[in-house]
Amino acid sequence: MKRIKKLFVLLVVSFCLAFASVAVAAPMLEYHALKVGHGDCTVFKMPDGHIMVVDAGEKYASGHIVSYLKSMGVDTIDLFVASHPHNDHIGGASELFKNFHVKNVWDSGFAREKSLIQKHYLETVAKSGATFKRVKAGEVATLGGAKLEVLAPVTLIKGTRSDPNNNSIIILVTYKDVTFLMMGDSEKEEQEMLKFPHVNVLKAPHHGSKNGNYDELYAQTKPDIVTISYDKQSSYKLPHNKTRKVLLKYKPIRLDTADGDIVIKTDGTNIEYPVNRAVKTVLKDKNRKDI
Numbered sequence: 001m002k003r004i005k006k007l008f009v010l011l012v013v014s015f016c017l018a019f020a021s022v023a024v025a026a027p028m029l030e031y032h033a034l035k036v037g038h039g040d041c042t043v044f045k046m047p048d049g050h051i052m053v054v055d056a057g058e059k060y061a062s063g064h065i066v067s068y069l070k071s072m073g074v075d076t077i078d079l080f081v082a083s084h085p086h087n088d089h090i091g092g093a094s095e096l097f098k099n100f101h102v103k104n105v106w107d108s109g110f111a112r113e114k115s116l117i118q119k120h121y122l123e124t125v126a127k128s129g130a131t132f133k134r135v136k137a138g139e140v141a142t143l144g145g146a147k148l149e150v151l152a153p154v155t156l157i158k159g160t161r162s163d164p165n166n167n168s169i170i171i172l173v174t175y176k177d178v179t180f181l182m183m184g185d186s187e188k189e190e191q192e193m194l195k196f197p198h199v200n201v202l203k204a205p206h207h208g209s210k211n212g213n214y215d216e217l218y219a220q221t222k223p224d225i226v227t228i229s230y231d232k233q234s235s236y237k238l239p240h241n242k243t244r245k246v247l248l249k250y251k252p253i254r255l256d257t258a259d260g261d262i263v264i265k266t267d268g269t270n271i272e273y274p275v276n277r278a279v280k281t282v283l284k285d286k287n288r289k290d291i
Helices: 059-071 093-099 116-128 215-221 241-250
Strands: 004-006 029-033 042-045 051-054 079-082 104-107 131-134 140-143 146-152 170-175 178-182 201-203 225-228 253-256 262-266 271-273
Touching (some): 059 093, 079 093, 215 241, 253 262
Parallel strands (some): 178 201, 201 225, 225 253
């Protein structure tokens, strides 16, 4: 496990002797999992300042996403990734394109027939002038000092409980020795096509539902930290008990967007996270609803 430190503000007063050398802080990669209710939006600020946004929540959450990015000083999104065409992942995308210059878009390529949300999203992308690409497993790129590897979709999957979920873009983000795995809403059929490496930070699939968080995934990845994006007010009562059991078994540090925005930082060796936000997982048996 990488050395993990508490994320807090240090006030340091340094008195340097004349001619003493000044140490330069190592460039940091920042991972921001935003509180967007029942949806997903993750912002990567790369060590050189480049910005990647993965998903954009539902439209009602777009105001928070836009203001959050502006508070970071963002005016350009170098890469927007739409993991799959469900409303809680692309519903707020149009506001991103209105408020920021989006250079590149990665899309899963999965088409939902009669989906007005996806139709509007694709029209917005086309009008923006952003470079649009449907990516598949094997796509590799470098952004701001970090390596981006597309692990899925491998091939078009049909006939499952949720075909859009099972054709999610899955991305492994690597900065030096630290890795982040973005799972979209992938479920069993897509995950079974892959062999996952150990990762430091795992974005839990499908908002912590039972349809995505399987023992096999956690056994392979053995994540140090898991972030879960969900809404406490949702009738789904996430994370699901089956997911809770997996978390209790593998004991990663758990951080939930339901408690607020999450910021994780790394210099490529050490990982900083908000230790006061770590969630103790317990089982709950009443009033559960499967998704």
